[in-house]
Amino acid sequence: MTYIIKKLSATLVVTVLATGLCSAATAESALVSNGATSMPVQSYIPFNGGIDLNSNHLLKRGIANYMEGDYTTAAMLLHRSLRTNPSEGFANYYMGLTKAKIGNHRAAVKYLARANRVFANAPNSYAALGQSYAQLGEVDKARRVLANLDQIKTCASGCASASEVEAARRVIKSAIGQ
Secondary structure, three states, X not given: OEEEEEEOOEEEEEEOOOOOHHHHXXXXXXXXXXXXXXXXXXXXXXXXXXXXXXXXXHHHHHHHHHHOOOXXXXXXXXXXXXXXXXXXXHHHHHHHHHHHHOOOHHHHHHHHHHHHHHOOOOHHXXXXXXXXXXXXXXXXXHHHHHHHHHHOOEOOOOOEOHHHHHHHHHHHHHHOOO
């Protein structure tokens, strides 16, 4: 399993030999032990074998630009990637995050909702979608996203950890003022 993670100002790809989404904590621990500061919930999303980043150059470059804070270039590259595969989960997820960073939460919701359908068990996707709804003032929709977190399977391996789901809950609750 591979995670794209921001460490200081560079992009680091960490391979974690484990299954499921529960390994996000392992990846974060590895970064912290290598000098990274604590990361927000949206700093990483697991790659569950859905794509090979080496074969998708535009997506890889778009994610790298997002991680480095170059949102204009990231949006351009991710848009080009989505033209070839509009349902690609990672391209939609990072395009949603990029749109949110530049303040276009309406577009962010569009892309994050698509990513959420692909990553049904990824709490980060829910957290980002809930935040964008809250930024739009659509608190009821943000609350629905929060309620949908209860549908995420949590377990010791092969799915999201309870701590990841709880972190996503805190992000959404904070965004809606709870």
